[in-house]
Amino acid sequence: MTQISILGCGWLGFPLAKTLIEKGFSINGSTTTQDKLSILEDAGIHSFLVALESESISDAIETFLDKSEILIIDIPPKLRAANSTSSSTNEMVFVNKIKNLIPFIEKSTIKKVLFVSSTSVYGDENGLITEETIPNPDTESGKQLTIVEKILQENEHFETTILRFSGLIGEDRHPVKFLAGKENLENPDAPVNLIHQQDCIAIIEAIIKKAKWNEVFNAAAPFHPSRAEYYTQKAKERGLEVPVFSNIKSNIKKVISSSKIEKDLNYQFHLELY
Template sequence: MTKISILGCGWLGFPLAKRLIEKGNSVNGSTTSENKLSILKNAGINPFLVTLSEVEGNFESEGTSENIINFLAESEILIIDIPPKLRAVDPSTEKKAFVEKIKNLIPFIEKSAVKKVLFVSSTSVYGDDNDFITEETSANPDTESGKQLVLAENLLRENQNFETTIVRFGGLIGEDRHPVKFLAGKENLENPDAPINLIHLKDCIGIIEAIINQSKWNEVFNAAAPFHPSRETYYTQKAKDLNLVLPKFSSEKTNIKKIISSEKIETVLSYKFQLDEY
């Protein structure tokens, strides 16, 4: 049995924790909401209330220092899956809040039994000026969240006290989460010919499981399904399938040709995507 801590039991972290428990692991899970502690416990997850701070040395005043220590206690693996809402710039300090939180978390990891870290990142770390993207492509983010993710990735990868694997997920989809629901009925949508780069929740969990089971550490993996129809083709058909108002695209809008390659995941992990879910 492996003891694993998951920082952030949200849309991905919660079902991931349940899957890892099903496979015989012991899982500590964190949440920032007291109301969710009972939900985690009822799912067999050891619940912890953990709120990271972007202010150095502020854990004691928030009363969370002990919680973080206990959350990491005796765990061999830490999975960091913090929601995107934490990746904002603090307007009062102009500090990169998400990066500062990771920076302040690292000393706790160093003092714990954790020797393996899996950091959930995003393909937003790559710029839109690339056509075909592999793990060898240089990160050149266009967005603030992408910039902060790259900095956070580097902080973890450069630390010699533990081994870090980065998983950069494409657009996240699942039964209760699909971008077509937000695009339905909208007009003049841009990038009609741009290829999609999506990843289903089931594949997110499957890939993380494969990394842990095969001990693939000190690696970077791009995770997007090898399924890249155009935005217009895919979302139009998906809207029809779900009986939604069809979205309308404009051919005059900029077209991005970015394709995220999944070759490394398919070869190094021998992973097969669940394409019927898309």
């Protein structure tokens, strides 16, 4: 039985762990919350309290990684000044966290790493964005994600696949909840780039099953209506106040392509979820 360690059993990591257990994997899962340990254990996950800091890491990290072949890193940067133009504002906190983690990966049984990143590494580039597009982040989190991606990819002790998700949605998570009733919203005709939790989990499962390592994948549903069209429709479906968009046309026409995922993983998105 292949063992996988999932660093970060949160909104995505927890249901991912449960799905992989159903598929016959043994799962080590981490949380930073003491109360959540029993929740993970009840779901059949071997739970560990792991706090990854910029200057230290929990003692449990070695046991958490022990005997696992694959490590999935699913922890968000959570930077306070996410839109800062200066990386010094956050002192490269997220980058340093991963740097602290790497020596433990190197001396563990881990041979493959899947790093959950974000299409924010592309910034507000226009046009069709593929894996060949050079990252050009314009937020602090995007900048640090880009650095971390490179650090992991260049490490010769393990193989790393980078999985860049677009805007995450699910039954309990949708941006229309925050946009409902707001006025003068920008970029009305900009295309949406979203991915549902169920597709996220299924894509990760496909990467593992097909052993697609040393790769980069962009993940966004092949469904790109305008922001105004999409969020107006979703607000009405949920009985929310319809958001009002500015009449100023958008310059941003970024469309994230997932054609590589569809081809290399033979993957079909569940478009009914969008």
